[in-house]
Amino acid sequence: MKTFDCVIIGGGVGGMSAAVYAKRRNKNVAIIEKFSLGGEVLELQKIHNFPSQAEIDGITLAQLFSKQIDALGVEVIYDEITSTKLGEPDKTLVGKKDTYVAKSVIIACGMSYIEAGVNENDFLGKGVSYCAVCDANFFKNKPVCVISKDGSGLKAANVLAEVCSEVTVLDEGDLQLFAKANTNKKIKIYSQTKLVKVRGNEKVDGVEYTQNGKIKTLECDGVFISLGRKAKTDIFDIKKDEQGFIITDENMRTSRYGVFAVGDIRKKNLRQIVTACSDGAIAGQLC
Numbered sequence: 001m002k003t004f005d006c007v008i009i010g011g012g013v014g015g016m017s018a019a020v021y022a023k024r025r026n027k028n029v030a031i032i033e034k035f036s037l038g039g040e041v042l043e044l045q046k047i048h049n050f051p052s053q054a055e056i057d058g059i060t061l062a063q064l065f066s067k068q069i070d071a072l073g074v075e076v077i078y079d080e081i082t083s084t085k086l087g088e089p090d091k092t093l094v095g096k097k098d099t100y101v102a103k104s105v106i107i108a109c110g111m112s113y114i115e116a117g118v119n120e121n122d123f124l125g126k127g128v129s130y131c132a133v134c135d136a137n138f139f140k141n142k143p144v145c146v147i148s149k150d151g152s153g154l155k156a157a158n159v160l161a162e163v164c165s166e167v168t169v170l171d172e173g174d175l176q177l178f179a180k181a182n183t184n185k186k187i188k189i190y191s192q193t194k195l196v197k198v199r200g201n202e203k204v205d206g207v208e209y210t211q212n213g214k215i216k217t218l219e220c221d222g223v224f225i226s227l228g229r230k231a232k233t234d235i236f237d238i239k240k241d242e243q244g245f246i247i248t249d250e251n252m253r254t255s256r257y258g259v260f261a262v263g264d265i266r267k268k269n270l271r272q273i274v275t276a277c278s279d280g281a282i283a284g285q286l287c
């Protein structure tokens with residue numbers, strides 16, 4: 001069990017910004033991140049609206065943030081928080097690897113990918129990915145498919161077509177108009193489909209899907225799940241809106257004493273890098 005003044009769940013730009021402010025106040029602060037520092041920003045090819053940068057790619061921006069975290073000596077723990085007790089006075093966060101206790105908590109978990117809900121997560125890192133920009137290069141000159149709903153995967157398909165040999169979009173909705181207008185010979189678009197299962201042993205070798213009531217198979221080396229994002233806040237017993245976004249006051253305070261929420265996970269009007277940083281600064285100054 002590890003004890004801190006403040007634990008920040010999530011190492012996206014909101015969480016890292018909070019850490020900068022908390023650490024500069026000499027707080028014993030840790031970021032707990034389940035994947036990689038940078039969060040959503042890692043997926044962005046070009047950012048044009050981050051103040052001071054006319055144009056910057058997401059990976060470079062994330063590296064600038066994490067360099068600052070490193071220089072300040074913020075502890076970064078790679079773990080996934082799976083349950084929480086947010087009562088007073090100390091809060092307990094249970095992760096897959098360890099348990100953490102903190103006087104205050106900043107929730108900076110962003111939004112989560114919508115899963116296809118079949119067996120896709122058994123193949124994470126073995127051919128299934130949620131991020132085309134991050135992982136396209138692993139599938140250079142190989143066929144891949146994109147699981148999509150009402151066009152949600154078309155952007156990913158274009159990114160993948162730059163490096164992969166063939167990209168098949170399996171969309172749940174009706175994309176016949178897009179399919180007709182598509183001029184990229186590497187991209188095929190199938191409508192009214194539903195993923196049944198990802199096939200393979202050690203790694204992906206294809207998918208099974210339904211179309212017009214028939215089960216079909218497609219051979220491919222990579223499967224990109226691109227069904228959009230949602231607020232995933234079920235591990236927090238806290239006040240939320242009907243879509244699951246955490247409700248805060250203007251100081252990022254939630255309905256629980258000593259618990260703050262910042263960035264995309266909170267109810268707000270504008271979900272952007274600069275507003276996540278602003279939220280983080282406020283919470284980091286008060287935690």
Ligand SMILES: Cc1cc2nc3c(=O)[nH]c(=O)nc-3n(C[C@H](O)[C@H](O)[C@H](O)COP(=O)(O)OP(=O)(O)OC[C@H]3O[C@@H](n4cnc5c(N)ncnc54)[C@H](O)[C@@H]3O)c2cc1C
Nearest residue numbers: 010012013014034039040080081109110263264271272273
């Ligand atoms: C397609 C797209 C394009 C965009 N373009 C722009 C743009 O051009 N300019 C702009 O300003 N904004 C843009 N945005 C929005 C911007 O990316 C987000 O507002 C911002 O990155 C949110 O930061 P965050 O820190 O709140 O969350 P995130 O960046 O999502 O970070 C959350 C982190 O928490 C981690 N995490 C989640 N749950 C747990 C857990 N249980 N345990 C441990 N760790 C956990 C995740 O792994 C992740 O690293 C775009 C967003 C999208 C989807």
